Amino acid sequence: MDLQKQIKDYIASQPEPKRSDIEAIHKLILIALPKSKLWFLDGKDDKGKIVSNPNIGYGIQTIKYADGKTKEFYQIGISANTAGISVYILGFENKKYLPDTYGKIIGKASITGYCIKFKTLKDINIEALEAAIQDGVEQTKQ
Numbered sequence: 001m002d003l004q005k006q007i008k009d010y011i012a013s014q015p016e017p018k019r020s021d022i023e024a025i026h027k028l029i030l031i032a033l034p035k036s037k038l039w040f041l042d043g044k045d046d047k048g049k050i051v052s053n054p055n056i057g058y059g060i061q062t063i064k065y066a067d068g069k070t071k072e073f074y075q076i077g078i079s080a081n082t083a084g085i086s087v088y089i090l091g092f093e094n095k096k097y098l099p100d101t102y103g104k105i106i107g108k109a110s111i112t113g114y115c116i117k118f119k120t121l122k123d124i125n126i127e128a129l130e131a132a133i134q135d136g137v138e139q140t141k142q
Contacts, residue, residue, distance in 0.1 A: 006040040007056050014080050021085055021121040025078050028126070029058045032076075032133050036060070039074045053086075055079035061091055061140040075140045076133055084119035089132055091140030102132045 011022050030036075039057030043050050057074025064070050077088035092098055095113030103111050107124035110117045116132065118124045 003038055003040055006042075007038065010040065010054055010056065017120055018080055018085065022078060022080060024121060025085065025087065025129075026056065028130055029076055029078070029133060032130065033058050033137060037074070039077075053079045053081055055086075055088070059137060059140070063090075075137055081117070084117065085121075087116045087129065087133070088114055089116070089136035090114050091136055093139075098132065098136075101135070102128055106132070 007026070011019060011026065014022055036059040041052070041055050041057065043052045043054040045051045055077045056079070057077045059075030060072055061075050062070050063073050073090065075090055077086075077090070079086045079088070089098060092113065098113055098116070099111040102116070105125055105128045106116060106118075107128070108118060109124050116124075116129065
């Protein structure tokens with residue numbers, strides 16, 4: 001199936017207001033990363049077993065594992081979850097950076113070393129989310 005169609009179908013499959021929020025974040029990321037590689041992960045492993053929520057990825061970076069192996073993966077990702085939406089900002093080496101830098105200004109969200117999770121866009125400061133995304137992209141530019 002065409003990647004653009006997979007992404008469109010995934011967004012369309014979400015209930016409102018999550019659908020509109022994911023569509024808005026998708027557009028925001030496309031503006032921030034206009035020529036970036038798009039990804040769609042359906043959440044299934046090689047055997048077809050569901051191992052995660054489906055997610056849309058943007059950009060590309062090389063992840064280096066402790067054993068020396070590398071893998072190409074996205075820089076920014078978004079996913080619907082049961083409680084709302086997760087925005088993944090991958091590549092920060094300091095796992096305290098994201099919560100320390102954006103935790104106080106993002107609004108009603110939980111933040112880990114690589115994920116900002118919130119119920120709806122109206123609960124958060126969209127400018128802070130956009131700044132965190134831009135920051136993450138800068139950290140992982142190749």
